[in-house]
Amino acid sequence: MNSSFLWRNRVVLTSGLLLLLSAHMLTTGVRPRDPAARPGEALMGVLSPVQSASAHLVEAAHDFWHDYLALVEVQRENQRLHAELSRFQNERARLAELETENRHLSELLDLREALGMRAVAANVIGSDATGLSRTFILSAGTRNGLNAGMAVLSNQGVVGKLIATSGSSSRVLLIDDHNAALDAFDQRSRVRGIVAGVVDDGLTMKYVGRSSDVRVGDAVVTSGLDGTFPRGLLIGEVSRVERQGPGLFVNVSVAPAVDFRRLEQVLVVTDPPPRIIAQDQD
Amino acid sequence: MVRLVLLFAFATLVALALQTMLPYWLPLGPYVPDLVLILAVDLGMRHHSAVAALMAFVMGYAIDALSGTQIGLNAFMITLVFLLAYELSSQLLVTNVVVGMLAVFVGVMIKDLGSIVINSGFSGLANYPALMRDLLGQAAVSALLAPVVFAAMARSKKMLGLLATGRREDNSTGKRWLT
Numbered sequence: 001m002n003s004s005f006l007w008r009n010r011v012v013l014t015s016g017l018l019l020l021l022s023a024h025m026l027t028t029g030v031r032p033r034d035p036a037a038r039p040g041e042a043l044m045g046v047l048s049p050v051q052s053a054s055a056h057l058v059e060a061a062h063d064f065w066h067d068y069l070a071l072v073e074v075q076r077e078n079q080r081l082h083a084e085l086s087r088f089q090n091e092r093a094r095l096a097e098l099e100t101e102n103r104h105l106s107e108l109l110d111l112r113e114a115l116g117m118r119a120v121a122a123n124v125i126g127s128d129a130t131g132l133s134r135t136f137i138l139s140a141g142t143r144n145g146l147n148a149g150m151a152v153l154s155n156q157g158v159v160g161k162l163i164a165t166s167g168s169s170s171r172v173l174l175i176d177d178h179n180a181a182l183d184a185f186d187q188r189s190r191v192r193g194i195v196a197g198v199v200d201d202g203l204t205m206k207y208v209g210r211s212s213d214v215r216v217g218d219a220v221v222t223s224g225l226d227g228t229f230p231r232g233l234l235i236g237e238v239s240r241v242e243r244q245g246p247g248l249f250v251n252v253s254v255a256p257a258v259d260f261r262r263l264e265q266v267l268v269v270t271d272p273p274p275r276i277i278a279q280d281q282d
Numbered sequence: 283m284v285r286l287v288l289l290f291a292f293a294t295l296v297a298l299a300l301q302t303m304l305p306y307w308l309p310l311g312p313y314v315p316d317l318v319l320i321l322a323v324d325l326g327m328r329h330h331s332a333v334a335a336l337m338a339f340v341m342g343y344a345i346d347a348l349s350g351t352q353i354g355l356n357a358f359m360i361t362l363v364f365l366l367a368y369e370l371s372s373q374l375l376v377t378n379v380v381v382g383m384l385a386v387f388v389g390v391m392i393k394d395l396g397s398i399v400i401n402s403g404f405s406g407l408a409n410y411p412a413l414m415r416d417l418l419g420q421a422a423v424s425a426l427l428a429p430v431v432f433a434a435m436a437r438s439k440k441m442l443g444l445l446a447t448g449r450r451e452d453n454s455t456g457k458r459w460l461t
Contacts, residue, residue, distance in 0.1 A: 026355055040344075054299060130349045199413065
């Protein structure tokens, strides 16, 4: 009787046990850095060559598509001009791509020199698996000296921090993810707050007092107090300040300085930032 | 059973690679199809075994490795969607493509809403209209892609000699817990 009941409900019972196990993992807070997350790191290692290969494949397909369009346009030209034009267009596209990449890398190099800290450049090779969280996959990992917790920057400003690494790839939690938070201040008025991501895009600056002098257009920069990001890096600018309603704090929306959808190369700071001791805010 | 596990493991790897690459190369915005969830619905509707439940859990865990910060969140939601698909197919006499598409649509809504509430609490739903527009879009895109994925899986299973296309797996004669 009992074994028959267990047999009939084996799928439900197994699923229930697995739901309990995943709920246990959720409540005990298994983080990407914990030993329980090791199989996940191995999976990242398995997928990163596929992602790199796909990135090259899509780039080749993109070039091919542009070549095809160019060929349609010069269809009435004779064969010699056709071939020559195609060759020049290919060359130009390749040079333009090289020039863009060179410009990005030069900007990253300037940023690294300005920071005065050691840093590693990496390409963005993948996006978040669900689209609900804001994470990117980078082409560099522990073999390049990267570790979880390191700051990730672009020439436009702060991008995020590494949350998981494998030998050849790593995952960045972007600052506009709803689980991200970093210590920051208004560059003009020196008012401090915590900049955090919100579910429906954008950033918010929390714990800003009602009497604080924060205005639309003010630059928001890192304070360096969170032990991850060096001080004075641009996060974004204040896009809205709402003082209506009850409560001790005002709602401050911040437009990120970085266009996360267009990121191709980033800089990962491998040196820990210098320690800064917080001073009381009046 | 080993062939089925290997097939779904391979399909999950391909689905994860696509899910992480597509948003980077195409302007999909929030409308990224949830291919792994479609695979979980296929498992729940056609494979009534404890191993299938375990596979759904591992598929969710694999998503956790490539998404978000909380290990277990997608494992929980994908297992839940598998269970719902299993219950749905157990109650219905017919499990055709339309039922599968509906299951995927509802599954994506449940998974995404559940993930947001577990992750951020009900404050995550503050911007309800915009959020629902994105979630409905993602659910619709996933449901529209579901027949393609179901057909590809059915063809692969047929090639591997696993079961006839479109038919539900019958384990009523078996006596082992895992089959």
